[in-house]
Amino acid sequence: MMEELYIISGVAGMTGSELAGTLVGKGSRVIGFDNFFASSKEALKEIEDNDHFSFYEFDINNKGQMAQIKNQAMAMKKEFKRIIYINCAAVVHTEHFYHIDRTFETNVMGMRLFLDQAIEIGADIFINCSTSEVYSMNSWKEGGVSEEDYLLLANAEHSQRTSYAAGKLMTEFFMRDAVINNKIKGCSIRFANVYSKKELYPKHIIPHILMQLKQNGCVELLENSRKNKRTFLHNIDSCMAVLALVHSPDALDGSVYNVATDEEISIIDLTLFCAKKMGIEKPQMVFKGYRESDPERRMLNTDKIRNRTGWRPRVSLAEGIEMCIRELEG
Numbered sequence: 001m002m003e004e005l006y007i008i009s010g011v012a013g014m015t016g017s018e019l020a021g022t023l024v025g026k027g028s029r030v031i032g033f034d035n036f037f038a039s040s041k042e043a044l045k046e047i048e049d050n051d052h053f054s055f056y057e058f059d060i061n062n063k064g065q066m067a068q069i070k071n072q073a074m075a076m077k078k079e080f081k082r083i084i085y086i087n088c089a090a091v092v093h094t095e096h097f098y099h100i101d102r103t104f105e106t107n108v109m110g111m112r113l114f115l116d117q118a119i120e121i122g123a124d125i126f127i128n129c130s131t132s133e134v135y136s137m138n139s140w141k142e143g144g145v146s147e148e149d150y151l152l153l154a155n156a157e158h159s160q161r162t163s164y165a166a167g168k169l170m171t172e173f174f175m176r177d178a179v180i181n182n183k184i185k186g187c188s189i190r191f192a193n194v195y196s197k198k199e200l201y202p203k204h205i206i207p208h209i210l211m212q213l214k215q216n217g218c219v220e221l222l223e224n225s226r227k228n229k230r231t232f233l234h235n236i237d238s239c240m241a242v243l244a245l246v247h248s249p250d251a252l253d254g255s256v257y258n259v260a261t262d263e264e265i266s267i268i269d270l271t272l273f274c275a276k277k278m279g280i281e282k283p284q285m286v287f288k289g290y291r292e293s294d295p296e297r298r299m300l301n302t303d304k305i306r307n308r309t310g311w312r313p314r315v316s317l318a319e320g321i322e323m324c325i326r327e328l329e330g
């Protein structure tokens with residue numbers, strides 16, 4: 001009997017693809033699906049022919065396709081000691097956050113159907129990827145915001161951006177409810193600013209800066225970037241956080257875990273840092289456009305996951321940026 005069967009939604013995305021590669025490499029069986037909303041098959045090329053991996057170009061909102069995943073999981077169930085569902089599928093990027101319909105169906109309804117499926121087939125664990133966006137305009141304080149801090153969401157009069165956070169917050173309640181009613185074990189993760197060397201989405205800040213530097217040594221930034229600071233989490237570390245939680249049974253209590261680094265950097269310094277690494281002495285920066293309700297800082301306290309699982313970020317920002325540059329320069 002094999003140890004673990006993983007069912008991963010959004011498997012071609014940054015965290016999903018790293019998870020699938022790592023798990024298949026360790027001999028686990030992985031079934032994954034993605035509709036390529038923000039990714040491509042390229043992210044899976046190293047494992048697409050591996051016998052331990054099955055991929056489906058499916059949409060989490062398509063009931064017929066999800067029934068096929070369910071039937072396959074059911075049929076394989078008795079060959080495995082544990083079945084683990086990981087929900088990475090989501091409409092993630094900032095430009096969509098302000099449009100409620102774009103995020104609601106996949107992030108809220110899709111998650112709910114996937115959780116129901118895990119419960120129906122008797123899966124052991126469900127990991128729900130939520131977001132640090134739930135901290136909204138209160139995204140930092142001395143020592144970082146922690147899971148038990150009260151949330152002060154911007155309201156509907158203030159910004160539609162909060163609809164994304166409100167939807168993800170709802171998924172945290174679904175997760176917790178399922179665990180406290182003994183339907184499954186699991187938890188939610190609030191990631192902050194994940195990046196990857198394979199990232200395709202050119203509007204994400206790190207690929208955006210690197211691409212523009214490569215093209216013409218000039219980077220167009222939002223007005224917000226004159227002040228904004230962020231921490232950045234490499235997808236190797238987001239993946240390791242998921243696995244640390246999966247293998248820490250006491251942590252799977254339905255609660256929420258912040259996952260981020262402590263390496264805060266301003267967007268201006270990030271641009272200068274990337275330029276220096278690419279051998280560009282004086283990069284030009286042009287500031288255009290403004291994003292409302294964009295927190296100036298986002299600093300998470302990660303003591304909870306560190307104490308309960310031993311997880312800590314391993315990839316420094318300098319190492320991560322170097323990986324991205326090597327990939328870009330081929």
Ligand SMILES: NC(=O)c1ccc[n+]([C@@H]2O[C@H](COP(=O)([O-])OP(=O)(O)OC[C@H]3O[C@@H](n4cnc5c(N)ncnc54)[C@H](O)[C@@H]3O)[C@@H](O)[C@H]2O)c1
Nearest residue numbers: 010013014015035037038039059060089090129191193194
């Ligand atoms: N990237 C970040 O900065 C960040 C921050 C906080 C939380 N998260 C959360 O982490 C999880 C993983 O995100 P990621 O960082 O890998 O981002 P990602 O965009 O790289 O991955 C999400 C994947 O989901 C897929 N997807 C979208 N809609 C789908 C649908 N209807 N059916 C099937 N697949 C669909 C996309 O094509 C993509 O491959 C998500 O739940 C996201 O909300 C990410």
